[in-house]
Amino acid sequence: MSSTAVMIIKGIGETLLMVFCSTFFGYLFGLPLGVLLCISDEDGIRPNRILYRILDIAVNIGRSIPFIILLILIIPFTRLIAGKSYGTFATIVPLTVSAIPFIGRMVESSLKEVDRGVIEAAQSMGATDLQIICRVLLKEARPSLISGVTICLGTIIGYSAMAGAVGGGGLGDIAIRYGYYRYQSDIMLITVVIIVLLVQLFQLVGNRLSKELDKRKN
Secondary structure, three states, X not given: OOHHHHHHHHHHHHHXXXXXXXXXXXXXXXXXXXXXXXXXXXXXXXXXXXXXXXXXXHHHHHHHXXXXXXXXXXXXXXXXXXXXXXXXXXXXXHHHHHHHHHHHHHHHHXXXXXXXXXXXXXXXXXXXXXXXXXXXXXXXXXXXXXXXXXXXXXXHHHHHHXXXXXXXXXXXXXXXXXXXXXXXXXXXXXXXXXXHHHHHHHHHHHHHHHHHHHHHHO
16 A cells, blocks of 8 residues: 555544544533523523523634634643644644534524424423423434534534644645645645545435434424
8 A cells, every 4th residue: 555545544534533523522512502502592491691692692702713713722722631732632622612612503503493382392291491401302303403413524524624734634734735835736636535525425424314313203
């Protein structure tokens, strides 16, 4: 196997590691954030105007910062968490920070699609807030939530490629170092094709899962 092929395979592994880890940690914090946004809204099960306003502003600010700027902005925090500001593992930190508000807003949107009548029926039967969240909101919104995961994965793949500009590792780093700085257009083309294929694969799997869950729900 040629050194180029080994490098590309390693780059794919690094990209998938960054994407899956940052998506996992993004949902670890973004899912509760989205739930809080949904239930504290004026139409939520526990309206809280102050809390919703604070979270809403925080999410809007987080989503409005371009990833490349955020990447540089939180270098001290990245060093604190990962021990360094470059490389595959270090890039997971800014990817996660960038994903949290994005995921939070998508989760909020998915949960708000749940039929209000189903929620009211659960409340009339004496269900607690936690039961409504777990057994009604999250359960009923599963197809939409899965679609959100698919979108998130595609977005983070793009961000991970962007991180290659500052030594983030993965396919983006290969494209920058060899395709741009060394004018090896063939490597640039290969990395772009692989990134596109990964996004398409995630989209295909996500759509299939979403449809299957929607059928089971019906």
